[in-house]
Amino acid sequence: MGELSFLIYPWGFVVQEIALWHFVKRRPANYWLFIIIFGGVLGSGVYMIVEVIPELGLLRGAFQGFGRRLQIQALETQILDNPSAGNLEELAELNFEQKNYRKAREALNRAIALRRDSTHAFYLRAKSSLAMGEYAEAIADLGYVVAKVRNSTITGPQDC
Numbered sequence: 001m002g003e004l005s006f007l008i009y010p011w012g013f014v015v016q017e018i019a020l021w022h023f024v025k026r027r028p029a030n031y032w033l034f035i036i037i038f039g040g041v042l043g044s045g046v047y048m049i050v051e052v053i054p055e056l057g058l059l060r061g062a063f064q065g066f067g068r069r070l071q072i073q074a075l076e077t078q079i080l081d082n083p084s085a086g087n088l089e090e091l092a093e094l095n096f097e098q099k100n101y102r103k104a105r106e107a108l109n110r111a112i113a114l115r116r117d118s119t120h121a122f123y124l125r126a127k128s129s130l131a132m133g134e135y136a137e138a139i140a141d142l143g144y145v146v147a148k149v150r151n152s153t154i155t156g157p158q159d160c
Helices: 002-026 031-081 085-097 101-114 119-132 135-155
Strands: none
Touching (some): 085 119
């Protein structure tokens, strides 16, 4: 067993260094510092399992930009075959999330031309206009949304 210890020896320090680096960056409860230092590889491993691995889910947002761009390209291709209002609204939402407000508003203009009863499309177009600093268009769209919502609350919910 002694002849294989050279494979394990340096990795314990590496795991401890990673755990200490994460501890300094995130500053969880102070007792973790004692567990990392005095627990050695086992303590650092427990710290990594309890504190580091759950935080890896937070990195998902950093990598979603690539998926959105691919999804935008796929929707643009799909719209060539099927320019439905739903596809155009979804494309507009993705462009809005990417802060591409002009493309979002263009897609929403096309979606509203196909279907004028979608308050969501008018609201998103108003938000896009506000982001671009075009307040007159935003006021008109928001006025339509408020009137439509007010009418639906007065008459009651419609059958969906």
